[in-house]
Amino acid sequence: MASLLQGTLYEAQCPAPAPSKDFHHFIVTQKEVILRSWKISVRAEERKALPKEVKKTHSEFLLEEEMQKQIKKIFGKDTADYVLNLCRGHCDFLVRIPYNLKIRILSFLDANDIKHLSDTCKTFQKLCSSDEFWEKIKSKPEKQSSAVHRSGFSVSMKKYNQKTEGPLWMQRRRSTFF
Structure with missing residues (x-):
């Protein structure tokens, strides 16, 4: 899994909080x-001061x-927490998988799991x-369109729209602007 990590794990840049302009x-x-x-x-x-660099x-x-x-x-606090977790070795490998491989893996999920994953x-x-x-x-070939069987019980799926063949909760709103 370490091979999935690129050279740079995280990078951010921004001006300092006001009133500083650094x-x-x-x-x-x-x-x-x-x-x-x-x-x-x-x-x-x-103005003649050189940039400071701190490496740890x-x-x-x-x-x-x-x-x-x-x-x-x-x-911000979220960035600081995320970086602390990276330094502790807690890396989210699933997010770092190449895009095509993610699509391939996620194509095996049912619609309910896709909805939860998108959240x-x-x-x-x-x-x-x-x-x-x-x-x-x-x-992907349809195994069952009316129900999803998981762990011995069935969960009814949301109905599919005939035009897009995707679940209703994932459809994009179509509007026209005049």
Whole structure:
């Protein structure tokens, strides 16, 4: 599974919170955490300042509370929590699988499972609503269109629309603008 990890695990860039106008670039690689900061000022003496770069290994970053606070202040709590999990080795491999392989794997799910999967994160929501994914589902032979059998009991599926052959909850709204 480690081969699925690319060189850069996470990357973000943004200006510092107001009133500062500084710019920050944050990178998490397989081995280290890098924070680059550019001081932006109207004062002539501060314009000549070079960018600052702080590099820490994952274990050093986990011990460095000041840098964690700085990341939380600049990029937000969600980003800080996500990066801490990456540094602890908790990586979401399913999201990192190549797009075509995800479509192939998800094509084996039934409509109810696809609906639940699309509710988990933005990546799967985008994937489950893509035309390419539904083309793959349409080409799959129908085993049963009226019910899905799981663990010895049946769950009735939502009715399919005749035009798109997709579940009603996944259909896009069509509107015309005049």
